Amino acid sequence: MTARARLVLFLVAAVVFAGFFTAACAHLPPFGTPDHPYGDRAVAAALARRTANVVSAVNFDVRAFDTLGEESILFGTVLGATLLLRRAHDERHRRAEAERVMPTTRLFGTLLLPIALVVGVYVVAHGQLSPGGGFQGGVVLATALHLAYVAADYRALKKLRPLAVLDVADSLAAASYTLIGLAGLIAGSAFLENVLPLGTFNTMTSGGTVPVLNAAVGVEVACGLITLLAHFLSQAVELTDTDRRENGDG
Numbered sequence: 001m002t003a004r005a006r007l008v009l010f011l012v013a014a015v016v017f018a019g020f021f022t023a024a025c026a027h028l029p030p031f032g033t034p035d036h037p038y039g040d041r042a043v044a045a046a047l048a049r050r051t052a053n054v055v056s057a058v059n060f061d062v063r064a065f066d067t068l069g070e071e072s073i074l075f076g077t078v079l080g081a082t083l084l085l086r087r088a089h090d091e092r093h094r095r096a097e098a099e100r101v102m103p104t105t106r107l108f109g110t111l112l113l114p115i116a117l118v119v120g121v122y123v124v125a126h127g128q129l130s131p132g133g134g135f136q137g138g139v140v141l142a143t144a145l146h147l148a149y150v151a152a153d154y155r156a157l158k159k160l161r162p163l164a165v166l167d168v169a170d171s172l173a174a175a176s177y178t179l180i181g182l183a184g185l186i187a188g189s190a191f192l193e194n195v196l197p198l199g200t201f202n203t204m205t206s207g208g209t210v211p212v213l214n215a216a217v218g219v220e221v222a223c224g225l226i227t228l229l230a231h232f233l234s235q236a237v238e239l240t241d242t243d244r245r246e247n248g249d250g
Contacts, residue, residue: 050198051207052129059133060213064192068177071217075174078224085231094240099153109151116144124218128207134214138221145226154237163230166223173220180213 001009029037046057059067087093120141127133149157184193192209199206 047201049194049208049210050201051210052202053127053131053133055131056128056133056210056214057207060128060210060217061194061208064181064209064213067213067217068181068192071174071177071220074221074224075170078170078228081228081231085235092240093238095238101150101152106151109147113144113147113151116140116147120144120222124215125204125211127214127218128210129202129204134217134219135221138218139225141218141222142225142229146229149233154233157233161226161230163227166227166230170220170223170227173216173223176216177213177220180209180216183209 029035042054042058042062045062046052046054049057049061051057051061120137120143122137123132123140124134124137127137145160146157148160181192184195185191187193187195189195192213194208194210196208196212198208204211
């Protein structure tokens, strides 16, 4: 396809998108008024599904299909980065060297790592009850694990990071979201319909499928980010070009 053909295709698509976007915006409720129909409906839906956190009710119930797309984007990003950052034919593996860390930094990271892990698990587990959820908690968990890199060195991080296990967990968590959605179809309802028992309001088991989907996202985000950072760190720490090694630079 020539550059001119790509430009024409882009302009046509942009005009169509602009038309639909303008039509959608024209039907939005006005700003600055006390009437918020979407907010009222979201709160009503959360109360009906016994989900205390309205944001989680929106993400994993009202618009659970959209969240599936967001999760798939992250999974595709990790998969693409894994393929792009794999070791090339002109790269060689080298052993990571021990790094010197200030005692205060080592102490800070050692104390903060388990606390950060507990906070991450708490944020994921209570996503249907309080602010947070799978996306936020997954980021906290991935960040917490990398405190080992800050407090010690890359070798310590590798011991705490079973990459093969995380790859499998990432794939299973991403697939489980879809499988939970199919459970709604099997139950005779719609895809990603909330079909599990709703439980008691404001308890860990409330919300039906909301806490299950939230946990799946938490595992997928945590494992995906750890895997993604693992490949970037491997490029920076463990791989070197053949030419640089022959010239004595690596």
